[in-house]
Amino acid sequence: MTGDGAAGDAAAAASGPAEEGLDARLVVRRGAFRLDVTLGAAPGEVVALLGPNGAGKTTALRALAGLAPLDGGRLRLDGEDLAPLPAERRPVGVVFQDHLLFPHLSARDNVAFGLRCQGMPRREARAEAGRWLERVGLAEHAAARPRHLSGGQSQRVALARALATRPRLLLLDEPLAALDARTRLETRATLRRHLEEFEAVAVLVTHDPLDAMVLADRLVVVEEGRVVQTGAPDRVARRPRTDYVARLVGLNLYRGTASGHRVRLDAGTAAVTVTVTVTEDLSGDVFVAFPPSAVTLHRERPVGTSARNVWRCRVAGIETHGDRVRAELTGELPMAADLTTVSAAELGLSPGGEVWAAVKAGQTHAYPASDATASPQAS
Incomplete structure (x- = not known):
């Protein structure tokens, strides 16, 4: 599924539940919070759940794993109803953010643990665990206990443990969050290779847009317990539909009414009608987006410039990232602008x-x- 929005989901719903893959509507109530998220995925597909803190991503993952009971909806995997099954009986592998390796067991015995729980004899389980450690590049660390492993090595042991049981659904809860930048880069590449080889459904929960863009075939963005956007990573990045998604992919986003090449925005100050000139010829309700790098700043109103869109703004804040400066602007049209430190110095940028x-x-x-x-959230 790589379509965007309700149309693709509605078509999938109309065709009935898939015999293979994941078909779920997760309804979970926690006090005043209500999660109501529809998820579908085909075998071999990696779906990333994205959203701000408190959106319900981890709750959805726990419901899939059987660690949080459903209050409604459905949960079918390859045509089997998983909702009545306890966590230990579900064909699900989980890689947690903090890996949760047994500290008293070696890497080999950690990987063998799930196989032993499935009834595999100890010697056979340890041999299979050794083969999985070799696949993730840790054969020489088979006898090491978790305290002697680096963060990246622990993550690979946790991945091997989850994959060794050959789950039909693999859940990854912020699997790279605890790693430093260099280890994260290396481990992301390793994880991507193994996910490409994984033949069942994988669901990744992350707050990192790069992890999602690199690892997932499709993004499902959740805010306040509901899906607000879904689609292939490149499409979501090109066409964000909420402020959260726009910030995630680094765009200024506005909504307004188009008439030809002019869009009247639902933004800015109440006393000023803000319009944007665009290249598209549209009519009706639209979004307009542009990157902070597209914004040029001037001390005086620019004259003779080819820019068709000019607004008076005030600097609300400044952040420096290496040789770049991010300026947060308010005024006729709130936006973020990126410029070089040299340009910022020449303009004399300062808050206010x-x-x-x-x-x-x-x-x-x-x-x-x-x-x-x-x-759609209908069952």
């Missing part, structure tokens, strides 16, 4: 200062808002 922001029409991207933003 007034600037003019300009964006060329060719650097904007307008698209219909009617593509729908959320998956």
